[in-house]
Amino acid sequence: MANDVSSLLVGEQIPIAILDRNLRIRRFTPIAEKVLNLIPGDVGRPFTDIVSNLVVADWGQLSSEVLDHLRTVEREVQDRQGRWYALRMRPYRTRDNQIDGLLMPCGIAWWSNLGEQPARGRRSVSFLLTSG
Numbered sequence: 346m347a348n349d350v351s352s353l354l355v356g357e358q359i360p361i362a363i364l365d366r367n368l369r370i371r372r373f374t375p376i377a378e379k380v381l382n383l384i385p386g387d388v389g390r391p392f393t394d395i396v397s398n399l400v401v402a403d404w405g406q407l408s409s410e411v412l413d414h415l416r417t418v419e420r421e422v423q424d425r426q427g428r429w430y431a432l433r434m435r436p437y438r439t440r441d442n443q444i445d446g447l448l449m450p451c452g453i454a455w456w457s458n459l460g461e462q463p464a465r466g467r468r469s470v471s472f473l474l475t476s477g
Contacts, residue, residue, distance in 0.1 A: 412446075
């Protein structure tokens with residue numbers, strides 16, 4: 346099963362980062378290197394020390410909201426080149442349903458290639474990536 350999950354994470358072109366409860370980088374997909382400005386040596390580093398390619402002023406606040414209230418946080422964010430992403434941060438749960446950090450997938454927003462700006466509050470269709 347672990348090999349299947351690793352193959353899925355590497356094979357899909359979805360930027361995903363997994364952080365521990367202290368917001369240290371546990372692992373990330375290859376495409377997340379580009380989107381989030383990560384390198385393999387960043388594993389173990391606090392994510393809040395990374396200068397991400399996504400323009401998000403409140404990473405720490407968003408992470409706290411996820412971990413303190415155990416809820417998913419969704420934001421429409423841009424990278425430094427002006428491309429839009431649908432950022433979704435949610436608690437990372439172990440097999441025995443323990444919270445062990447957070448999962449951070451970034452879907453490429455459907456309007457990104459149309460040159461449009463997002464309509465705030467558009468939640469039902471703003472993600473190409475859906476997760477439970």
